[in-house]
Amino acid sequence: MKSGKQRRLEIKQKRLDRTKKTSQQACSSKASRPLNSVDANHGELEHNNTYGPVPLFYVDIPFECRDCGSDELWTAKQQKWWYEVVKGDINSVAIRCKKCRKLEQQRKVEARKVHLDGLTKKHGEQVGL
Numbered sequence: 001m002k003s004g005k006q007r008r009l010e011i012k013q014k015r016l017d018r019t020k021k022t023s024q025q026a027c028s029s030k031a032s033r034p035l036n037s038v039d040a041n042h043g044e045l046e047h048n049n050t051y052g053p054v055p056l057f058y059v060d061i062p063f064e065c066r067d068c069g070s071d072e073l074w075t076a077k078q079q080k081w082w083y084e085v086v087k088g089d090i091n092s093v094a095i096r097c098k099k100c101r102k103l104e105q106q107r108k109v110e111a112r113k114v115h116l117d118g119l120t121k122k123h124g125e126q127v128g129l
């Protein structure tokens with residue numbers, strides 16, 4: 001005849017075994033990874049001075065363009081390129097579609113040109129004095 005305490009311990013042990021099994025499954029199952037995911041190369045992510053988690057792999061992320069509101073997809077490959085080749089910040093994400101990104105780049109180039117023009121002008125005036 002088992003005491004109530006022993007029985008409770010057995011139940012507890014069984015429950016522990018079960019959680020151990022499930023967590024092991026969750027860790028080792030690569031099958032749950034999306035088909036079109038791309039493995040992350042952590043050696044290429046070291047520029048991110050972060051103690052937070054870095055992704056094990058990238059998956060396509062749907063997003064809405066900030067400027068024109070069109071539905072876009074930031075693909076896993078583009079993310080890998082951005083984080084590992086361009087060394088983009090791990091916390092930065094795509095916010096604009098290709099078209100608006102181009103426009104934004106042009107706007108920046110234009111702004112820089114205006115800024116430089118202004119500097120040259122100022123400089124020229126100083127020289128003229």
Ligand SMILES: [Zn+2]
Nearest residue numbers: 065068097100
């Ligand atoms: Zn757009």
